[in-house]
Amino acid sequence: MLRLSSLIADLQHLERAAQAAHGPLILDAFTRNTRFEIGAVYLRDGNGFRLAAKSDQCSAPDLLQIEIPLDAGDFQLPVLPTPLLILPIRTHREAAGVLTLYSAGQVSEDDLQLARVAASYLNALLTNQRLVHEMREGDFQLKSRLWELESLYDIGLSIAATLNVDELADEVLFRMISLTNARRAALFLRDGEQFKLYRSFGDPPPLDDALAARLMSSPDAVTLDDGLLVMLPIKGNNATIGVLAAADRETREGVGKFEENEMRLLSLFANQVAIALENARLHRDALEKQAMQRELDLAATIQRDILPKAIPSIDGLPIAAFSKSARQVGGDYHAFFERDGVVTMLVADVSGKSMPAALLVSALHAAVQLLFAEDRELGDIATELNKHIHRWSAENKFVTLVMVSIDREQETIEFVNAGHNPQYIFTDGEMETLKSHGLPVGILPNSRYMTQRRRFPKGSFAVLYSDGITEAENVAGEELENDRLEAVLREHIDASPDVICDRIAVAVEEFAAGAPQKDDQTIVVARFVS
Amino acid sequence: MTDELRLAVERRGPDGAILHTKGYINNVGGEEIATRAYELLDAGCKTLLLDLRETKIVNSIGISILIEIIEKAMERNGRVAFCCLTPVIFKTFHIMGLANYAKIFDSEENAIAELGLAA
Numbered sequence: 001m002l003r004l005s006s007l008i009a010d011l012q013h014l015e016r017a018a019q020a021a022h023g024p025l026i027l028d029a030f031t032r033n034t035r036f037e038i039g040a041v042y043l044r045d046g047n048g049f050r051l052a053a054k055s056d057q058c059s060a061p062d063l064l065q066i067e068i069p070l071d072a073g074d075f076q077l078p079v080l081p082t083p084l085l086i087l088p089i090r091t092h093r094e095a096a097g098v099l100t101l102y103s104a105g106q107v108s109e110d111d112l113q114l115a116r117v118a119a120s121y122l123n124a125l126l127t128n129q130r131l132v133h134e135m136r137e138g139d140f141q142l143k144s145r146l147w148e149l150e151s152l153y154d155i156g157l158s159i160a161a162t163l164n165v166d167e168l169a170d171e172v173l174f175r176m177i178s179l180t181n182a183r184r185a186a187l188f189l190r191d192g193e194q195f196k197l198y199r200s201f202g203d204p205p206p207l208d209d210a211l212a213a214r215l216m217s218s219p220d221a222v223t224l225d226d227g228l229l230v231m232l233p234i235k236g237n238n239a240t241i242g243v244l245a246a247a248d249r250e251t252r253e254g255v256g257k258f259e260e261n262e263m264r265l266l267s268l269f270a271n272q273v274a275i276a277l278e279n280a281r282l283h284r285d286a287l288e289k290q291a292m293q294r295e296l297d298l299a300a301t302i303q304r305d306i307l308p309k310a311i312p313s314i315d316g317l318p319i320a321a322f323s324k325s326a327r328q329v330g331g332d333y334h335a336f337f338e339r340d341g342v343v344t345m346l347v348a349d350v351s352g353k354s355m356p357a358a359l360l361v362s363a364l365h366a367a368v369q370l371l372f373a374e375d376r377e378l379g380d381i382a383t384e385l386n387k388h389i390h391r392w393s394a395e396n397k398f399v400t401l402v403m404v405s406i407d408r409e410q411e412t413i414e415f416v417n418a419g420h421n422p423q424y425i426f427t428d429g430e431m432e433t434l435k436s437h438g439l440p441v442g443i444l445p446n447s448r449y450m451t452q453r454r455r456f457p458k459g460s461f462a463v464l465y466s467d468g469i470t471e472a473e474n475v476a477g478e479e480l481e482n483d484r485l486e487a488v489l490r491e492h493i494d495a496s497p498d499v500i501c502d503r504i505a506v507a508v509e510e511f512a513a514g515a516p517q518k519d520d521q522t523i524v525v526a527r528f529v530s
Numbered sequence: 531m532t533d534e535l536r537l538a539v540e541r542r543g544p545d546g547a548i549l550h551t552k553g554y555i556n557n558v559g560g561e562e563i564a565t566r567a568y569e570l571l572d573a574g575c576k577t578l579l580l581d582l583r584e585t586k587i588v589n590s591i592g593i594s595i596l597i598e599i600i601e602k603a604m605e606r607n608g609r610v611a612f613c614c615l616t617p618v619i620f621k622t623f624h625i626m627g628l629a630n631y632a633k634i635f636d637s638e639e640n641a642i643a644e645l646g647l648a649a
Contacts, residue, residue: 016605140626144590147625154618174587174618181589183556201554201587250557250591 007033007118014122015129023052026089026099026122031055034118035111036085036101043089043097058102068095085112087119092127151175152268159276163283168276169199176246176269177201180262183248183255187273190241198242205229205245216240221266227257232270234277241277244270299358300325306365312336316530317343317406320497322505322523324468331357332466332520333364337372341409344372345524347464348401349420351440360397364389378403378416382441382449386418389442398442402434404462408528413456416449421470422482424463426493427455431486461497461527463489465504468519472508475515480508497525535559535585539566542647545576548638552584560595567599567610576608579641583614593626600631609633613641 010029017025023041031037040054042064049064058081068088083100084107090096099122101115158171169187177185184202188195195212197204205224207215211231215222216239221232228249234242246266248255258266303325311319321334331350336343346368350360367388371381382403389399400419407413417423419440422433438449456462465485472480488507492500501523508521535553542548547570553559567578578599582588588596600610613635615623623629635641642648 140590140594143626147590147622150621150625151618154621171618177554178587178589178622181556181591183554250589252557252591 003033004114004118007114008121011118011122011125014125022126023097027053027055030099030101030115030118034101034115035105035107036103036115038102038104039083040100041089041097044094049097052097055102058100060100064098068098085115087115089119089126090123091130093130096126148179148265151179152272155269155272159272159279163280165276165280168280169273172269172273172276173199173201176244176266179265180246180258181250182246182258182262183250184245185247186245188243188245189277190239195243202247205231205247207231207243207245212243215243221263223258228255230258230263230266232266234270234274236274236278236281242273244273296355299355303358303361306362307334308336312338312343314338314343317408317526317528318497319343319345319524319526320501321525322501322521324505324517324521326468326517326519326521331361332468332522333361334464334522334524335365335368339372339375342405342407343526344378344403344405345462345464345526346401346403347420347423347466347522347524348399349466349468349520349522350399351397356394356397360389360393360399363392364399364401377451378405378414379449379451382416382418382438383447386441386443386447386449387445390445393442398440400436400440400467402464404434404464404526406456406462406526406528411455411457411528413454413462414451415454416451418447418449419443421465421467423465424486424489425454425456425460426463426489427457427460429493431489456528458528458530461500461525463500463504464522464524466520466522468517468521469504469508469523471519472512472521473515473518474511474513480511484511497527500525535562537562537566539570541575542577542579542642542649545574546579546645546647547575547577548579548581548642548647550581550584555582555585555588555592555596557589557591557595560592564595564599568602571603571606571608576603576606577645577647578603578608578610579638579645579647580610580612581614581638581641582612582616582619583638585619586616588619588622590626593622593628596628597626597631600628604631609645611635611641611645613638 007029010033014022014025023043027039027041031039038055038057040058040060041052042049043052051060051062054060081102083102085101087099088095089099099119155172155175158168162168173185173187186200186204187198188207189198195207215231215233218233221230223230229245229247232244233240234244244266246258249258249262307323311321323332323334331352333348335346348364350357350364367385371384402415402417402420402423404413404415413425415434417434417436418438419436422435425432425434437452439447470480470482470485484507485504488503489500492503504523535551535555535558538550540548540550549563549566551563570578603610611633612623614637615634620634623634
């Protein structure tokens with residue numbers, strides 16, 4: 001009885017001792033502080049009880065496969081000598097072990113009672129220790145879940161804050177490794193039908209063609225090496241855009257399979273990477289679009305410079321012009337030339353739209369300026385233009401054009417219509433069309449064009465236009481067509497070129513009634529007044 | 531990038547030491563730190579400063595080992611402190627509760643001055 005306090009003090013060492021030391025500590029506390037100088041301690045190991053400590057004089061098997069009842073003393077153990085006292089060691093949840101005690105000498109009922117009281121204290125102590133351990137474990141798990149949530153939240157913020165895929169890839173990889181306890185990880189990005197290593201931590205797992213093909217078509221994670229390696233396809237909008245790999249999940253004992261929680265986390269990280277990559281791609285597309293827009297702006301500026309800045313001001317021959325591109329840069333072109341009192345108007349429409357058409361317009365402009373600088377007649381100019389455009393423009397590129405020269409002295413017009421719409425002249429109140437009499441320039445290398453002539457007395461007027469006028473569509477998809485254009489011309493048969501030009505433009509706009517403009521529109525009108 | 535931890539120990543005075551880590555603090559790396567830390571505690575060290583400036587990743591097993599080191603040091607009336615943590619690890623240590631039992635410094639100079647770890 002006198003040694004109960006030191007027995008309890010000895011048992012209190014259990015609170016701080018590692019589990020492996022429990023057996024010897026329990027045995028030592030009981031054999032030193034009671035009359036039972038010999039004993040053995042078994043502690044739970046899986047489904048059985050393993051010998052954790054024994055006195056030298058005690059013969060006991062290493063393993064006991066028995067059920068230990070909650071009350072002591074009424075069951076037998078295969079240990080020798082037969083114990084005087086068998087004390088179950090229990091926690092709040094389970095039988096944790098058994099303590100057997102012997103004595104060479106006499107023991108009293110008080111000695112037995114002392115040992116039983118001490119065993120009760122031991123059980124309370126172990127229960128308390130187990131509860132503290134479970135509480136700490138629970139606390140750690142709770143904090144780990146919070147850590148996971150915070151990490152995913154932080155990555156979301158990072159994705160929103162930066163478009164630098166390099167930085168994001170590192171951050172995602174580091175956090176993924178931390179939270180899944182992986183020893184190795186890698187990020188592969190798609191390159192054609194293969195995946196190329198983009199980032200890795202530790203040795204990257206191999207990814208051969210067969211595995212790549214499997215990952216391309218797999219909607220879910222692919223698990224390899226008995227669960228030690230996980231590869232997750234990163235899904236973009238329509239395809240697999242990368243692979244996230246994690247390997248060798250750590251445990252305190254070594255490495256093991258990725259469990260359900262880690263698999264869920266890996267899947268979330270793969271989604272985060274998909275978002276980051278998609279954002280970066282969209283940003284890259286936006287930058288490319290901006291660059292393209294800058295090029296278009298520049299091309300539009302060049303084309304504006306190409307088109308006449310002013311209409312020739314000639315007494316007795318008022319001229320008006322209207323030009324409206326369907327896109328930022330268009331395929332319509334017009335120009336004016338004057339030599340020895342003869343004024344030439346040119347309207348052309350190059351095939352295609354946007355930048356390719358604008359480049360062809362530039363080539364046409366340069367050639368036209370050079371050819372008109374020489375004293376050539378229109379048919380010859382058209383023939384030379386045809387050779388030039390055919391030789392220097394891309395395949396399938398051509399230009400329809402009409403050139404009309406007004407000679408007031410001779411009261412005639414000369415014209416060439418190379419594949420362009422029928423153009424109009426009004427002479428003595430009668431309308432006449434100037435129809436095409438040759439292929440568009442640039443189609444065949446040896447096309448020749450002959451100059452055509454017509455009377456053009458005072459009061460006559462000429463209307464040149466591109467097909468963007470007659471083919472202007474309304475919301476129902478109907479075209480303006482020549483009939484409507486001719487009606488406008490007849491209605492304003494005595495009007496000035498400015499008015500005629502304006503009326504045509506208004507008629508086109510009213511007909512379209514908000515429908516998008518699909519083609520460039522050009523109008524040039526000239527009237528021989530005096 | 532490597533997954534191996536490298537550790538350098540710098541004794542500071544009779545009862546202090548700085549442990550410079552480089553690499554992943556996981557089970558393997560954590561155990562290496564623990565082994566050296568326990569040796570230092572056994573040798574009478576009372577203050578251990580872990581300089582993590584070259585560590586970018588720590589996992590949950592590494593954290594649990596660091597917690598054990600802190601507890602062992604406290605049992606022996608010692609203390610553990612950390613310095614030069616990346617923002618991610620700084621936040622992790624706060625979430626996981628290490629900051630409740632170990633001081634965290636932004637620089638080694640500040641840590642040395644406050645912990646009295648002059649050479």
